[in-house]
Amino acid sequence: MTHMKTSTRTTCSKRSAQLPRLGASMLLAGVLVSSTGGCKAVQEHRAKKQAQREAERDAKREADQLRAMQSNQENTADTQQSDWIRQQRPVEGARNTNEPESLDDVVMEIVDERPSASGNQTNQGSRPVQQPATQNNIQNGNQNSTRDLEPMIDLPSPKTREEQSIARAVELYASGDLESALRELERAIAINPRFTRAYIESGDIYMELAEYEKAERQFAAAVRNEPRNYLAQYRHANVLHKLGSLEESKRAYLRALSIRPSAYDANLGLSIVLLETGTAEQAVSYAQRAVRADPPSGRARMHLGNVYAAMDQHEEAIVEYQQAADMMEAPGTGLLLNMADSLNQLQRYAEMVGVLEQLVLIEPDSVAYERLGSGYFRLRRYEEALSAFNLSVDLDPNHYPGLNGIAVCELNNYLWNGKTDGSARERAVDAMRRSLRIERQQPKIVELLRRYSNAAGSEQ
Numbered sequence: 001m002t003h004m005k006t007s008t009r010t011t012c013s014k015r016s017a018q019l020p021r022l023g024a025s026m027l028l029a030g031v032l033v034s035s036t037g038g039c040k041a042v043q044e045h046r047a048k049k050q051a052q053r054e055a056e057r058d059a060k061r062e063a064d065q066l067r068a069m070q071s072n073q074e075n076t077a078d079t080q081q082s083d084w085i086r087q088q089r090p091v092e093g094a095r096n097t098n099e100p101e102s103l104d105d106v107v108m109e110i111v112d113e114r115p116s117a118s119g120n121q122t123n124q125g126s127r128p129v130q131q132p133a134t135q136n137n138i139q140n141g142n143q144n145s146t147r148d149l150e151p152m153i154d155l156p157s158p159k160t161r162e163e164q165s166i167a168r169a170v171e172l173y174a175s176g177d178l179e180s181a182l183r184e185l186e187r188a189i190a191i192n193p194r195f196t197r198a199y200i201e202s203g204d205i206y207m208e209l210a211e212y213e214k215a216e217r218q219f220a221a222a223v224r225n226e227p228r229n230y231l232a233q234y235r236h237a238n239v240l241h242k243l244g245s246l247e248e249s250k251r252a253y254l255r256a257l258s259i260r261p262s263a264y265d266a267n268l269g270l271s272i273v274l275l276e277t278g279t280a281e282q283a284v285s286y287a288q289r290a291v292r293a294d295p296p297s298g299r300a301r302m303h304l305g306n307v308y309a310a311m312d313q314h315e316e317a318i319v320e321y322q323q324a325a326d327m328m329e330a331p332g333t334g335l336l337l338n339m340a341d342s343l344n345q346l347q348r349y350a351e352m353v354g355v356l357e358q359l360v361l362i363e364p365d366s367v368a369y370e371r372l373g374s375g376y377f378r379l380r381r382y383e384e385a386l387s388a389f390n391l392s393v394d395l396d397p398n399h400y401p402g403l404n405g406i407a408v409c410e411l412n413n414y415l416w417n418g419k420t421d422g423s424a425r426e427r428a429v430d431a432m433r434r435s436l437r438i439e440r441q442q443p444k445i446v447e448l449l450r451r452y453s454n455a456a457g458s459e460q
Contacts, residue, residue: 162188162195169201178205196225200232207239215239223252230259234266241273249273264293268300271307280310298327302335305342314342333363340371349378366396373405385409403435404445411452422459429453 169184182205188198203218216239222232237252253270257263268290274283287304294300305320321339325331336359343352353375359368373388386409392402410428414421432449436442 160192162192162198165191166195166198166201169198173201173205178209181205194225196222196229196232199225200235203235203239207235212239212242216243227255228259230256230263230266233259234263234269237266237269241269246273246277250277262289262293264290264297264300267293268303271303275303275307275310280307283307284311296327298324301327302338306338309338309342309345312345314345317342318346330362333359333365333368337367337371340375344371344375347378349375353379364391364395366392366399366402369395370399370402370405373402373409377405377409382409382412398438400435400438400442403431403438404442407431407435407445407448411448414452419456419458422455425452425455425459 165184165188169181169188172178172181172184182202185198185202185205188195189202192198199218199222203215203222206212206215206218216236219232219236219239222229223236226232233252233256237249237256240246240249240252250270250273253266253273256266257270260266267286271283271286271290274280274286284304284307287300287307290300291297291304301320301324305317305324308314308317308320318339321335321342324335325339328335336355340352340355340359343349343355353372356368356372356375359365360372369388369392373385373392376382376385376388386406389402389405389409392399393406396402407428410424410431414424414428417424419425429449429452432445435445436449
């Protein structure tokens with residue numbers, strides 16, 4: 001009996017020592033186990049109280065730790081967010097990493113990151129919400145952009161009145177309400193006339209509305225505020241180009257490049273302006289820089305091909321056109337037509353016809369059919385040539401090169417038949433007259449019409 005009592009006391013002591021370490025959810029189970037072991041009621045009561053005290057201390061300790069963690073996170077949130085913004089903000093072209101950035105530039109670019117328009121409905125007169133800027137889609141339409149887009153990040157709460165206005169403008173813009181967004185931006189400018197971001201944002205909206213003169217005034221104001229702001233200089237150059245002010249646009253592009261010499265968009269834009277002003281020799285170096293800044297850009301490759309073609313370097317042009325076609329999801333009419341022209345200049349007529357046959361399958365076009373007819377004619381596939389010229393005129397009755405092609409094919413039939421097929425000559429004369437009514441300055445057509453307007457004695 002003594003041994004049994006000793007054993008029972010030892011068991012109770014061990015179990016009582018274990019109870020304080022149990023969680024509050026195990027308290028009832030611990031009490032039941034102790035009672036079945038033969039412990040006294042006092043010991044059970046003490047064990048219960050001890051377990052409760054331990055549970056309360058654990059809960060207090062966890063609450064203190066949680067408050068400390070929350071406080072630490074709040075103190076470091078701003079710093080972490082600033083670091084994230086500096087690392088993640090979108091890149092405008094190829095950026096010089098050693099170049100100093102102003103805080104205004106950083107925030108301005110962040111504001112330009114707007115959510116995807118996918119699935120959104122826009123108000124009448126507005127366009128889908130602009131994608132985060134990747135600079136391949138800023139000038140002369142799309143390129144669109146195949147790069148992954150980052151969602152709009154959460155910005156720190158605006159503190160000044162102008163910052164509050166621009167924050168509201170961004171929200172309105174994202175919803176498609178461009179007019180209300182403009183009013184908020186005007187309010188921000190009225191509060192702070194030196195607020196460059198507001199000028200740039202409002203200029204972008206006017207560009208979307210095709211109100212280029214208003215956009216030019218906004219970008220010009222941004223440039224006056226911050227002459228060393230790359231985005232302001234680039235946007236100003238772009239809108240000047242759209243307005244046809246090529247010399248002013250060229251100077252603005254050069255100012256942008258003085259800030260970021262390797263920027264993709266400014267190099268490409270300047271090269272386009274120089275090519276339009278007839279200085280392909282100057283344009284080529286900027287086109288090459290644009291390609292180096294963004295090698296996968298099909299648009300840059302295509303433009304470099306256009307520059308080479310203007311310099312009669314058609315072999316080099318074809319190489320660039322082929323690379324551009326490989327980089328684009330669907331090569332456009334302009335690219336394939338330009339490639340066909342360079343192949344024509346090199347007298348590679350079979351390849352020229354192959355490119356144009358592909359084009360008319362993708363996008364039937366009067367110019368494409370007219371060039372295809374020219375290729376067939378040079379390959380002596382005359383019936384196919386005449387058919388292609390007729391299709392060209394069917395698609396556009398005012399495309400006079402197609403009419404000229406019909407005239408040449410019909411005159412050939414007339415001459416090959418010993419000038420006996422009077423109906424062929426009449427069809428040729430009719431096509432030439434229609435062509436001259438559209439474009440009078442065609443001395444070769446005038447001469448052919450003079451020679452063949454009257455019937456020959458051998459005609460049937």
